Amino acid sequence: MGVDRGDPTLADLVRLAQDIQVRCLADGTRVATAESCTGGLIGHALTEVAGSSDVYLGGIVSYDDEVKASLLGVQTDTLARHGAVSAQVAVAMADGARRALGATIAIAVTGIAGPGGGSAAKPVGLTYVAVADKEGHDVRRHQWSGDRATNKLASAQAALVLLLERLAEPASAGTTKDAATSVDAARATGAAPGAGPTAT
16 A cells, blocks of 8 residues: 655656656557546646657546546446446556557556545545556555645656556566456455445
8 A cells, every 4th residue: 555755746747757758768668548536647747748749649537437438448347346446447447548549558547536535445545556558457556645636646656656667577577466466456445345436
């Protein structure tokens, strides 16, 4: 589970985006994004870097569950069973964005930015970020404690960090990591999680 490490800034996101662009340009990787609670902030950070069009294909801001289903292909059963803010939906969003936009790799984020929308099971600040490529996927759970703006920045930062880590892995690492991720996802959401709140 993630913890706050100081309030991130847009400049922090752009520095990560610069590192991502360098890595992607080196091997022709194309990136896509799927965002819910961050509302396009990740795409904004990526496009703050000159030359980003050579790396970033685009993104889908799927704030509503119907958009997650219709544009990203997230199964309605997955949304109903696990809730929009879940590891399962984050992974489905990332994989859907990669397929829909023809990207090499995609990142996704879904969470509860606050100040409302939380519950005892899924409190304000709960966020899942996921990355998907042809090797598989990885997903991380975070629990932020800032205000709405800070939580959005922290979620975007976490997604970009996950993307950068994935880009740095050997090509064969995905399958092994995927198996571990499945266990982590189950622990993060519970064995039979109920539907939670949508991203807000």
